[in-house]
Amino acid sequence: MGLKERRKREKRERHAQIMAAARKVLFKHGMSMASIKRIAQAAELGVGTLYSYFGSKEDIFIALQEEGLEMLAREIQKIAEDTEDPLTRLRKIARAYLTFSETGKDYFDILNYFLSSPGTVFEHGLKQQIDKHASQVLNILVTAIDSGKQQGVFYTTHPRRHAVILWATLHGLIQFRKMEATLLPGEDFYRLYNQAVDNFIRNLTTKSKSHKL
């Protein structure tokens, strides 16, 4: 019995060890340079060992992506809990997403990698796993909006829809950041980003939109 337990524990440990190595390599050398061999070396394990824990290189990336989304979820969850005012909450969350894209740049790259991969392929349940985590993140946004609605600050009949729009907007902006110099010469990106959030909030705080839809 104790043996089985130990086995299980060791397995978890190895798993974590590999993930840590993958993360390290990813952040140090970037996605394209993150080869299995390099990760194995960083993990101080044989490549074969990696393959007994992960079915393929892609699997490792998927795991990393989940990790990234989990981390993101945790961060904005904490913010959501710590902030009273719905408006401030939303602003802080948006800000956190931007920060995440900066400090966790590589997690962000992986997310994009998957979002950019061909078609809706993704085979099997892998996609679902990823989506699940994305859903988690989204839910925090939804809750944030919902609670604002409850408090009579936000007006919307489709909180989830708005949540998706917000996230998409922020995500899109961060992606476009690469073209910042050309698209918005002389402008501060943060100002632009905040403007987008403000616009969004203004929409939520304004009544009687239903007749428009």
Next chain:
Amino acid sequence: MGLKERRKREKRERHAQIMAAARKVLFKHGMSMASIKRIAQAAELGVGTLYSYFGSKEDIFIALQEEGLEMLAREIQKIAEDTEDPLTRLRKIARAYLTFSETGKDYFDILNYFLSSPGTVFEHGLKQQIDKHASQVLNILVTAIDSGKQQGVFYTTHPRRHAVILWATLHGLIQFRKMEATLLPGEDFYRLYNQAVDNFIRNLTTKSKSHKL
């Protein structure tokens, strides 16, 4: 004289032939599978021939991307010209972008490829060429907003900023479409997309936002 002319024409034709092949391969197998060899085969040309028309694989993608952005620009430009009402114009443009992402999916993928590629690298000159075309697209949006402002329908002191936000929002939404089933189960994507546009317009048509900034 005739010979030179023919040479030139043939050169143009080969160029188009290669671009078509690249497009085809890209569409069929996706970005990561689009190797020079495969493109050459699709074009029924030798590998070397491709290299006498394009300096590198990346160059082909850049050309495709320019092509895509040009096509997009042309399409929405036409819409912009053909539509009187600023609101309708914006809606139609947004709609066109969605259509573009559907029918010109490969072009969209390439855009993402460049937006997702590491860092702000791009070797400068190339980046500028791409950005130039992106700028072109953006300018149409700016003009659309500006003209609405002129007509007293839109209120904004930063048309360009708003244009970027709109484009980013639409782009982000289309990217997130892949997670549609999970993020918005049972919802129609078009409705979501339209909602985003409506929100945006509502912002523009509402006065006195300046005190918010």
Next chain:
Amino acid sequence: MGLKERRKREKRERHAQIMAAARKVLFKHGMSMASIKRIAQAAELGVGTLYSYFGSKEDIFIALQEEGLEMLAREIQKIAEDTEDPLTRLRKIARAYLTFSETGKDYFDILNYFLSSPGTVFEHGLKQQIDKHASQVLNILVTAIDSGKQQGVFYTTHPRRHAVILWATLHGLIQFRKMEATLLPGEDFYRLYNQAVDNFIRNLTTKSKSHKL
């Protein structure tokens, strides 16, 4: 324990196997035709395998060259040790170099490859390794001259300088051998070679040269 040992042995064997294949290919097809692919085929190994033993194609050549120079050093060292008379010793060493150029023709070619390669490039570390071996060979010559000096047979204040001149002369002659038929029609190359050695010795055995310098 035994496993590790075997692994090590196998690794050495593969290394030797690759070197042997490289030598074979080199000898059979010449330097310019010695591609990695061909060497891999000759070694009956995958291309990738070669790259896990050698960092690059050049590395293989460097290894071969070191091998060659080591072999040469060993051979003339043995002669130097086995021969008492300084004059005979020098003659035998010279003779051995000629033999080396004949039996180890490929090694000789590689040496020329490096001596003929562009500039003083060589990426530093590698160059030093090669030079080290060349130095080893030279030192034997120096010692041979030095000991002759000690015995009062040779007169020179710059043994090293003379050693270099001797080696360069022999090397140059062997290179020119290709033009033998034209440059020295009807002459025996060996006679020419010996003459050069004799000239050299005559210089060393003659006193009072210092006033010339």
Next chain:
Amino acid sequence: MGLKERRKREKRERHAQIMAAARKVLFKHGMSMASIKRIAQAAELGVGTLYSYFGSKEDIFIALQEEGLEMLAREIQKIAEDTEDPLTRLRKIARAYLTFSETGKDYFDILNYFLSSPGTVFEHGLKQQIDKHASQVLNILVTAIDSGKQQGVFYTTHPRRHAVILWATLHGLIQFRKMEATLLPGEDFYRLYNQAVDNFIRNLTTKSKSHKL
């Protein structure tokens, strides 16, 4: 008749034009970078045109090599004619060869290329053509020695043999120059080179060597 003449002249002109371009490319980019295309561009001619004047790329190199040897021959011939004293003459010639290896480095590289090429292959009369020019150079050395003999300054029964030895020595030294730093650290190459020439001259100026042979 006049037409034929013109044709011939034009042909010679084209030939020179190509050679000039090849020389230019060679000296600017070095041997390995001297592709047919580049040469053709430099000559402002089509690649096909080059092939109607030269059978292959190698042929161009052969021509260049002849050119180099011719130039060398001319230079040392002039020196030989302009100098009275046999000793000075030899020294000046040696010096000229060193200078040639420095200023005409690429000619020198080509010479080595051919001297290093596999076996004594060289097929057909190409080899002979090259050898002929080499012979020309050698003859100047032979004459220089011979005339010294006539003047009673040099003593030798085999002027040609000595000439070859001299050339080989100088050539070998120049090749070894690449290993200068290791082989002769802290020594001036010119001193070494001059020493070799002095040694050679000392041999020639000393009588009664015949009993040694």
Next chain:
DNA sequence: TATGAATGAGGTTTCATTCAT
């Protein structure tokens, strides 16, 4: 005769994956 577009074999190198130990 001059052209230069087209070729495609060849070059080196990387890397995900397998499998015998």
Next chain:
DNA sequence: CATGAATGAAACCTCATTCAT
């Protein structure tokens, strides 16, 4: 279960040479 040597396909790119015009 852990290992890492071996694999070999695939990647991008170059370039001497040919040949239809």
